[in-house]
Amino acid sequence: MLLDSLTTTPEMFTARTGWSVRPEGLCKGDRCVPAPDALTDDGLINIEAVAQHLAMPLVTDEESGWRALGPESGGSTLTTTEVPDLTLPDADGNPFRLRSLLGRKVLLVAWASW
C-alpha cells in the first residue's frame, strides 16, 4: 500500500491489506498475529511495527518521500479464502463493489491490453 507517512488509519489499512486490528492482534481470516504496538497513541496504524510483525517489506523513495508497503510474506499468497472488500472502477470511472455480487458465483478474470 502507498504511504506518505509512517502511519495510516486502521480503515485504510484494512481496506488495502485485508488485515485488521483486533484485541488478539493483527488478524486476517482466522489467522491472528500478536502486535501490542500496532496502534499509535492516536489510534493510527504504526506502519513500521506492523511491517515487522507481518513481514511486510517497506520501501521508500528517498527523493519524493513516498513509501510502499508490500503484502505479508513468508507464507502463501492466500491465508484465507474470504475475498476482501474490493472496489474497482469500471470503464466510465464508476466504482463497482465486488461484494455487491454476494449470492452469485463470480469468475474474476484478469486481462490487459498489453
Added chain:
Amino acid sequence: MPGWQALHNELADSGLTVVTVALDLDPDQATPWIAKAEPTHPSLIDSTHVINELFGIRNVPMAVWIDESGHLVRPAEAASIERSPFLDIDIDDSWPERIQQSLVEIKKMPDSSADYRAAIVDWVENGADSPFSLRADEVVRRSAGRPAEHSAAAACFELGQHLHALGDHDAAVDWWKQAHALHPENWTYKRQAWTIETTPPGQPSDLQQVATETYGTTWLDDVLETGGGAVYNTTPDLTA
C-alpha cells in the same frame, strides 16, 4: 473480452457473473477493447494491479473463482476458455526472425482451454459438489508461495506506478527494474512496464515489447530466460 462476454451470456441465468479486470496502468489503453466487446458483465480497471497482491495474479489471463458466500473456491490460475489461434499458425520462414522465434515459444504454451471452460460450467451447475470447487484449505495450499522477494516486488511496483502517475517516469523505471529483478516470474510487472516504452499513446499494444533501450530486454528474451513458452503461463490444476 468477447469470449468472456459470451461465457457470461451463457451462464448468467444459471447464477454466474463474469467480472473482467483490466490490469492497465493507463485506463485509456483498455477502454477501446472494453467498448468493442459491449460488455453486460462488470468490466473493471485495476490500474495499480491490486489484484496481484490480493489474489496472486502474475500474468494474464488468470482468474479466481468466488462462491455465493464471497469465498474463493479456486486460487489464481491460468484461465483461457478459447484455444489461441497462434497455436495453430504455420510459421513462415520469410517472417522476421523475432516473430518466428516468438511464435515457436507461443506454440509451446499448453492449451487447456476446453477443459477449463468445461470445469467452469460444471461448477456453475453443481456448486460445492463440483470436483473443481476446492475446499478452503486446498485453495490456500494451492495458492502460490510468497517469499519476501515477491512481497518487496509488489511494493516496488506500486511505488513505481505512483511515481509514474506523478510524472517522474525515470524514477518509476528504477523501481520497476527492482520489481522485475525481485520477481522475474511476475509478467504483469514486466509487460506493464515494457508496454509504456514500446507502445505509443493511443496505439494498439506492441506485443513484441522490445524494451531494450530502457530495460535491456524484450518479451522474447525474458520468456527464453525464464524457461520458454512451456512454463510462461502454467496450466490450471484441474485434478480434484
